[in-house]
Amino acid sequence: MRLRSLTLACSLAALTVSSSGTLALAAPHHTHSAQGKTAAPQATQPEPDDMILKIVNGVPLTKRDVDNRGKLFALSTGLPVNPELMARLRPQIVRQLVDERLRTQEILSRHINVPPEQIAAAIAGIEKRNGMPENALRNKLAEDGVSLTTLIDQIRVQIGWVQVLRQELGARGRVSAKEIAQREEALKREDGRTEYNLSEIFVKVEDPRHSEEELAFTNTIIQELRKGAPFPIVAAQFSESQTALDGGSMGWVQEDELDPAVVNMVKQMPVGAGAISNPIMVPGGFVIVTVNAKRVIGHQPGHVASIRQAFLPFDAPLNPAQVTPQQQQTLQKAVHLAQTLSSCDEVAAVNKQYGEKRPTDPGELQLERLNPQMRDLLLSLPLNKLSRPLVSTDGIDMIMVCAKKEKNFADRAPSEIADQLMNERVEQTARQLDSDLHRRAMIVDVHASKHKGV
Structure with a gap:
């Protein structure tokens, strides 16, 4: 686990369930008959969905809440919903x-309100990070029978918790120019050493003397990641570090910022191959890591491009054997635009005209990290010249390069350093406040004999 800073970006990269636990996929409600309490039916009769497992400061936590979280995890990662997986989770x-109940109560006690605009921006961030067109997330949830409200409620809690931490920091919530300069000098002394771009999932252990349950859960998560479950989604749902807010991303870290056990592991792991570590025991719990990239501090030359794109959507999925009139007209329009557009502003205007189904400006792109086809296209494309129409099943994309330049990606802007320093303070504050909330809480374990929880 990282010993310093953790990213506070609220562009969640996952489908998560609400703290209220309401979910359209909840199992049908079951009730126990007061008259049929014979031994045989009691052994086979399923537990009722509204069975209370715990009471957290007077707020019940039910079986339905737990089942909903497990089902949503399975749906969002493409895993089958089966009793074995649900039992392990x-x-x-x-x-x-x-933890969510306690955080929600703290948010409410401080009268913190999360504006709808922030929630909408977070959902848009999920779609952008996962390459989804606008409203695709809403449609996916609907297809799976999950109410969008569950996602909205969860995002509200996570954003509200960030505001709680800001309040806790108070005057320490600002980074001075002197502190930035000191960190810059420290980085210069690190010049030539290796640093890693990591993502993590941290599983907290309540009692180090009895960590069997947490270790079993960690191994379950590793199994699902190695089967193909998306790391950002799993991290956002299950990691108990502040990096969960950014899909587990830790950004660039040096070896002295990491626990020695983590350093030993990442040195042996392949880079950028999606490899998942074994459980790593660190102070406070277990951590799972994946190595996204590696570089030498102060030296990472590369090339970047600024582009604009226009996307012309089809009215139905493309069938090459049976092209619709609308699709033919769209292709003709794209060919005409390729011959007439000569500026990035014109491309932006066209994309807006067609509803901005894909972002006009996807941000600065590092060419070395693109797939070979896209990298070759951008390298060969002259400035301010529209690409040939790029046809897909749902529409036609056209790209124009506005600028290209070389860049040393190892350079850190003052704003990046300030973020790192602030995140270090936030992580420390978050752990302390979580500990305080648990210490002050009244948590009644209603079904302790059947359900071993917190």
């Missing part, structure tokens, strides 16, 4: 939902 889900 259950103890950790209970612990995390207790």
